[in-house]
Amino acid sequence: MPKDIPETLQTRNRLELTTSPHLHNNWSTPRAMWMVGAALVPSTAAALIFFGWAQIGILLTSILCAAATEAVIQKLRKLPVTLADGSAVLTGWLLALTLPPDFSLVSTGIGAVVAIGIGKHVFGGLGYNIFNPALVGRAFLQAAFPVAMTTWKSPNLVDTVTTATPLGSLKFDAVASGLTPMFFGNIGGSLGETSALALLAGGIFLIVIGIVNWRIPAAMAIGILLFGSLAWRLNLQEYPSPFYHLLGGGFLLGALFMATDWVSSPISGRGMWIYGLGISLIVVLIRVFGGLPEGMMYAILMMNAAVPMIDRFTRPRIFGATV
Amino acid sequence: MAGSYWPVRYANYLESPPLAVIVFRRRKTTVTMKKTFGHGGVHPPEYKELTENLALEPAPIPGRITVPLAQNLGKPAKALVQKGAEVRTGTPIGEADGYISAPVHSPVTGKVTGIGREYTASGALQDVVVIQPSEHQQQDFMPPLDPEACTVEQLTGRVLQAGIVGQGGAAFPTFVKLTPPKTKKIDSLLINACECEPYLTRDYRLILDRTQELLSGTRIIMKILGLHNSCIGIEDNKPEAIRKLREATGNDPGIEIVPLRTKYPQGGEKMLIKAILGREVPEGKLPMDIGSVVQNVGTAIAVHNAVVRGEPAISATLTVSGKGIRQPRNLIVPVGTSVQDVLDFCGGVVEGAVRILIGGPMMGAAQHSLKAPVVKATSGILVLTEGEIHTRAETPCLRCGRCVSVCPLHLTPTRLARLCRLGRFEEAEKLHITTCMECGTCAYDCPAHIPLVQWIRLGKQAVLRLQRARN
Numbered sequence: 001m002p003k004d005i006p007e008t009l010q011t012r013n014r015l016e017l018t019t020s021p022h023l024h025n026n027w028s029t030p031r032a033m034w035m036v037g038a039a040l041v042p043s044t045a046a047a048l049i050f051f052g053w054a055q056i057g058i059l060l061t062s063i064l065c066a067a068a069t070e071a072v073i074q075k076l077r078k079l080p081v082t083l084a085d086g087s088a089v090l091t092g093w094l095l096a097l098t099l100p101p102d103f104s105l106v107s108t109g110i111g112a113v114v115a116i117g118i119g120k121h122v123f124g125g126l127g128y129n130i131f132n133p134a135l136v137g138r139a140f141l142q143a144a145f146p147v148a149m150t151t152w153k154s155p156n157l158v159d160t161v162t163t164a165t166p167l168g169s170l171k172f173d174a175v176a177s178g179l180t181p182m183f184f185g186n187i188g189g190s191l192g193e194t195s196a197l198a199l200l201a202g203g204i205f206l207i208v209i210g211i212v213n214w215r216i217p218a219a220m221a222i223g224i225l226l227f228g229s230l231a232w233r234l235n236l237q238e239y240p241s242p243f244y245h246l247l248g249g250g251f252l253l254g255a256l257f258m259a260t261d262w263v264s265s266p267i268s269g270r271g272m273w274i275y276g277l278g279i280s281l282i283v284v285l286i287r288v289f290g291g292l293p294e295g296m297m298y299a300i301l302m303m304n305a306a307v308p309m310i311d312r313f314t315r316p317r318i319f320g321a322t323v
Numbered sequence: 324m325a326g327s328y329w330p331v332r333y334a335n336y337l338e339s340p341p342l343a344v345i346v347f348r349r350r351k352t353t354v355t356m357k358k359t360f361g362h363g364g365v366h367p368p369e370y371k372e373l374t375e376n377l378a379l380e381p382a383p384i385p386g387r388i389t390v391p392l393a394q395n396l397g398k399p400a401k402a403l404v405q406k407g408a409e410v411r412t413g414t415p416i417g418e419a420d421g422y423i424s425a426p427v428h429s430p431v432t433g434k435v436t437g438i439g440r441e442y443t444a445s446g447a448l449q450d451v452v453v454i455q456p457s458e459h460q461q462q463d464f465m466p467p468l469d470p471e472a473c474t475v476e477q478l479t480g481r482v483l484q485a486g487i488v489g490q491g492g493a494a495f496p497t498f499v500k501l502t503p504p505k506t507k508k509i510d511s512l513l514i515n516a517c518e519c520e521p522y523l524t525r526d527y528r529l530i531l532d533r534t535q536e537l538l539s540g541t542r543i544i545m546k547i548l549g550l551h552n553s554c555i556g557i558e559d560n561k562p563e564a565i566r567k568l569r570e571a572t573g574n575d576p577g578i579e580i581v582p583l584r585t586k587y588p589q590g591g592e593k594m595l596i597k598a599i600l601g602r603e604v605p606e607g608k609l610p611m612d613i614g615s616v617v618q619n620v621g622t623a624i625a626v627h628n629a630v631v632r633g634e635p636a637i638s639a640t641l642t643v644s645g646k647g648i649r650q651p652r653n654l655i656v657p658v659g660t661s662v663q664d665v666l667d668f669c670g671g672v673v674e675g676a677v678r679i680l681i682g683g684p685m686m687g688a689a690q691h692s693l694k695a696p697v698v699k700a701t702s703g704i705l706v707l708t709e710g711e712i713h714t715r716a717e718t719p720c721l722r723c724g725r726c727v728s729v730c731p732l733h734l735t736p737t738r739l740a741r742l743c744r745l746g747r748f749e750e751a752e753k754l755h756i757t758t759c760m761e762c763g764t765c766a767y768d769c770p771a772h773i774p775l776v777q778w779i780r781l782g783k784q785a786v787l788r789l790q791r792a793r794n
Contacts, residue, residue, distance in 0.1 A: 016678050016714075019777045021685040021763025022705075023367050023521060024713040027770040029721060085718065127719030127771075213724065267724035267737065316362070316733035318755045319593065320606040 066092025097192025203256030219276025520683025647676025
């Protein structure tokens with residue numbers, strides 16, 4: 001072999017030249033995404049149990065349309081197709097869990113296409129979206145099909161055919177639901193929000209393995225109890241109690257799986273507190289004083305928009321800096 | 324929090340499949356929480372079990388020695404010898420050139436066969452003195468001193484003469500650290516026994532095998548600084564060393580052993596000072612500006628050797644480890660021995676070894692050649708296999724915020740890396756990019772595998788160029 005070839009090429013071991021650090025904790029984007037998927041399994045199971053196996057159609061439609069949209073757009077943009085990272089599947093999955101049971105499959109598909117196309121790729125794809133893509137899809141459906149989006153099927157274990165959500169029945173009919181069924185799941189609502197228990201199981205799993213930063217759900221829980229109590233004090237009979245706020249509607253689904261979306265939430269600890277408290281404040285304002293029974297989606301989307309500003313003003317104080 | 328159960332940090336238990344197994348372990352804390360620095364840090368797998376039970380052993384003198392003249396931060400030494408000169412073990416071959424510089428001595432007895440330029444551990448071409456060792460080894464040490472009897476000036480003079488540099492990694496000349504300007508009042512000496520880098524067990528073995536030398540060196544440094552107290556900061560993953568030190572210090576109130584909660588990068592000077600004293604070194608300042616001096620375990624022992632035995636800094640104590648080396652060892656190696664010679668002495672590398680590092684896995688430098696010589700501050704030579712390093716393709720930043728929450732200096736690594744990639748160095752400068760100490764914590768924890776440290780390093784150089792152009 002000629003002499004000017006480095007000795008490393010002359011041996012069987014090729015040496016890699018990289019900069020430090022040389023160790024990595026072995027986390028990766030796909031692994032994080034699939035972990036979130038695993039955490040959604042209890043809520044998905046609860047949805048199928050309480051609303052019937054037919055609901056699997058909504059889930060599959062949403063996931064397939066989301067994945068297909070991602071692949072087509074990436075092909076059109078001549079980017080590598082990254083379905084394996086699980087992010088499009090997850091967006092579709094989350095969108096399905098925010099839809100009412102027995103929702104039209106065609107509309108579900110439209111929602112999934114909007115979620116990936118407008119919620120994600122318009123901004124540049126994974127990592128660049130300002131808003132939570134699943135909620136963008138849902139917001140589109142809410143605007144396009146307002147009646148279908150608020151027609152709630154009764155859970156299987158109740159005799160009636162249609163029902164209202166606990167928040168809706170309290171707001172419009174002044175009928176409060178019991179907190180116990182709200183916790184275990186035998187209530188009307190969108191697919192994923194029916195069982196607080198299943199959501200908590202998944203959410204706590206994500207917090208323990210370090211995917212969900214505990215600060216966001218903690219800030220939101222503290223916020224909803226605090227602002228909920230303040231609002232409740234104004235009218236103890238008509239307004240929901242803070243625990244009703246906590247267990248009702250999409251609060252837990254939002255607090256554990258939507259607001260905690262990495263891309264559209266703040267990156268510093270202090271920012272997360274501000275963001276979480278902000279969402280809770282908006283939710284309480286919409287639920288108590290607004291025209292809608294539920295405001296979780298709008299609250300998260302609004303605070304998503306505020307994230308760049310929150311990040312800018314909550315940069316950590318540099319170690320050793322005087323200010 | 325006493326006795327409560329906490330999940331082990333995810334980094335540890337997700338290392339190996341199955342992924343979802345959650346291991347709970349009982350925290351070792353009893354009554355009070357162990358000290359550590361506040362914000363950030365990670366706990367990578369330690370891999371110290373590969374070498375922690377292997378006592379220090381001397382490595383043989385190799386067939387060829389290349390001693391770099393630049394073995395310290397600051398200016399390289401000036402060569403004192405020419406081709407053909409006969410040198411003995413300890414003969415000065417380079418003299419300090421300026422204030423922040425350190426002399427260099429011959430690690431062996433032999434003949435200087437040339438002064439040339441070769442690649443060293445950093446990947447730079449540097450001046451080296453090449454020595455051919457001879458059969459008979461003779462010492463040419465300085466006369467021993469009695470640390471009790473001699474003056475502070477004699478002691479600092481000896482530290483300077485012996486060419487001692489910091490063993491923690493930066494290789495800052497120890498003499499400079501021990502002679503702060505009169506205006507800076509030093510009130511605390513910290514001996515750094517954290518050894519927070521994975522794999523490395525050099526400091527641990529020095530504590531166990533050279534306990535008395537360590538304490539003697541610590542007392543000499545205390546005398547030089549005019550202090551009556553000092554602390555040895557040591558992480559709680561080394562209970563055996565803590566016990567041994569406590570036994571050896573007995574009822575000496577002058578040296579306090581401070582166990583710290585194991586967390587990388589606690590061995591960084593700023594982090595250690597924060598952990599033990601609760602003080603923050605102001606940005607752009609030195610530890611001496613807030614009255615503290617930090618010395619590594621190895622440095623304290625080098626000071627003892629220089630004073631009590633008259634031995635200059637001519638050998639490196641280092642750990643040879645990693646799953647790619649056949650016989651991991653803790654060695655005392657003559658300065659100037661090539662990586663190749665050290666690896667040969669340790670049985671060679673296994674097939675599938677992909678990275679050879681000088682230094683620890685978090686901050687060490689990957690080598691392109693096995694010719695790089697061991698220098699005074701070399702703490703380890705690691706041979707890593709693919710299974711240990713988890714190379715993965717980079718994916719877009721998901722803004723998960725982990726780099727922000729683990730950065731011990733409270734920087735925003737993802738933002739800095741993005742600004743550097745876009746060439747917006749002025750903005751990076753405003754976000755304090757030059758404060759980064761390149762500890763690698765952010766890149767270690769990044770799920771998107773973004774080479775954050777690499778971008779920040781590039782940005783730091785660009786910012787320094789900008790600052791120079793401005794002045």
